[in-house]
Amino acid sequence: MLDVISSAWRFTIRLKAAFLPVNHPFNERDLSSLPELPEIEHLRQTLLEPLVGQRVLMARLRRSDVLRRSSPGRADQLLLSGQTMLDLRRRGKQLAIIGDAGVICVHLGMSGQLFLTDRSRFGHSEHVHAVWSITSPTGPRRLVFRDPRRFGGLWSFESIDQLESTRWHRLGPDAVAIRSRDFADRLQRTRRPIKTALLDQAVIAGVGNIYADESLHRARVHPERPACELQRAEVTRVASAVRDVLRHAIRAGGSTLRDYRDGSGNAGEFQSAHLVYGRGGEACTSCGHVLTLIRLAQRATVFCERCQPRTF
DNA sequence: CCGGACTCCTGTGCGC
DNA sequence: TGCGCACAGGAGTCCG
Numbered sequence: 001m002l003d004v005i006s007s008a009w010r011f012t013i014r015l016k017a018a019f020l021p022v023n024h025p026f027n028e029r030d031l032s033s034l035p036e037l038p039e040i041e042h043l044r045q046t047l048l049e050p051l052v053g054q055r056v057l058m059a060r061l062r063r064s065d066v067l068r069r070s071s072p073g074r075a076d077q078l079l080l081s082g083q084t085m086l087d088l089r090r091r092g093k094q095l096a097i098i099g100d101a102g103v104i105c106v107h108l109g110m111s112g113q114l115f116l117t118d119r120s121r122f123g124h125s126e127h128v129h130a131v132w133s134i135t136s137p138t139g140p141r142r143l144v145f146r147d148p149r150r151f152g153g154l155w156s157f158e159s160i161d162q163l164e165s166t167r168w169h170r171l172g173p174d175a176v177a178i179r180s181r182d183f184a185d186r187l188q189r190t191r192r193p194i195k196t197a198l199l200d201q202a203v204i205a206g207v208g209n210i211y212a213d214e215s216l217h218r219a220r221v222h223p224e225r226p227a228c229e230l231q232r233a234e235v236t237r238v239a240s241a242v243r244d245v246l247r248h249a250i251r252a253g254g255s256t257l258r259d260y261r262d263g264s265g266n267a268g269e270f271q272s273a274h275l276v277y278g279r280g281g282e283a284c285t286s287c288g289h290v291l292t293l294i295r296l297a298q299r300a301t302v303f304c305e306r307c308q309p310r311t312f
Numbered sequence: 313c314c315g316g317a318c319t320c321c322t323g324t325g326c327g328c
Numbered sequence: 329t330g331c332g333c334a335c336a337g338g339a340g341t342c343c344g
Contacts, residue, residue: 149337300335
């Protein structure tokens with residue numbers, strides 16, 4: 001029997017899924033499913049229609065430490081049991097499910113997944129930490145939160161105001177919306193390497209390791225350059241690159257990291273949107289120079305010494 | 313106050 | 329072939 005999960009909802013399914021059973025719901029260790037801002041925004045857009053206006057019939061928390069509470073209460077009630085879902089909002093890489101009497105903030109971390117299914121057995125699948133039973137025009141349906149590495153989690157709040165004042169207030173402007181001027185002001189305040197600043201969610205919300213490297217390569221800025229020493233033109237290039245790379249990824253349906261285009265049938269085409277990430281030691285696609293791999297802020301960092309010179 | 317280092321966790325993939 | 333270890337990552341926390 002074919003899985004009834006709509007392909008649009010299975011945002012975790014990627015190229016390698018072709019080698020899995022059709023109804024295999026998970027796809028471990030696929031770099032392209034690393035949940036960064038574009039994946040979260042894609043998730044928000046695809047969940048909006050099936051969730052908003054629907055009611056949570058029941059909520060189950062299978063691992064209590066996955067839910068961080070801002071107020072006491074029964075887990076199922078903190079997880080919006082009995083409430084109608086009114087909206088989905090995103091800030092950086094975080095997604096808020098807004099109920100009529102509470103809010104759940106979802107963070108997918110490294111390996112988190114949030115998906116809809118009509119199957120009823122997910123509560124017993126591995127690493128599934130929360131399951132919501134919700135209404136739909138065609139009968140009850142489940143929303144599943146799964147996170148093998150548990151770098152992600154769920155945060156409960158009494159209201160969106162409380163979420164914004166106690167959690168989201170620490171986040172900088174959203175990476176797809178930030179203005180170059182605001183960005184420049186924020187970079188001016190730190191001597192840290194530009195890449196470290198990009199990864200700091202308090203500076204700008206939503207940039208992860210992959211898109212930081214991709215953006216800096218596109219902007220032709222060396223990742224170790226002190227943020228406050230960037231020229232105005234360079235800051236503008238970085239800001240534009242971040243916006244462009246993320247927007248392009250959102251338009252591509254959650255990831256530019258997918259290796260094939262829908263309907264192209266060209267399965268052997270591995271010309272992906274990765275220009276540098278994961279390509280240390282390979283040739284730069286712009287100039288042919290060998291890409292350099294270093295560790296910066298405890299993260300693998302790949303760049304081209306010729307396209308991204310250290311000195312300006 | 314700032315920035316660097318450490319920590320959590322598990323699947324993967326490499327080397328022996 | 330199999331085992332074991334190093335590695336990957338986001339972000340909170342701690343310490344100098």
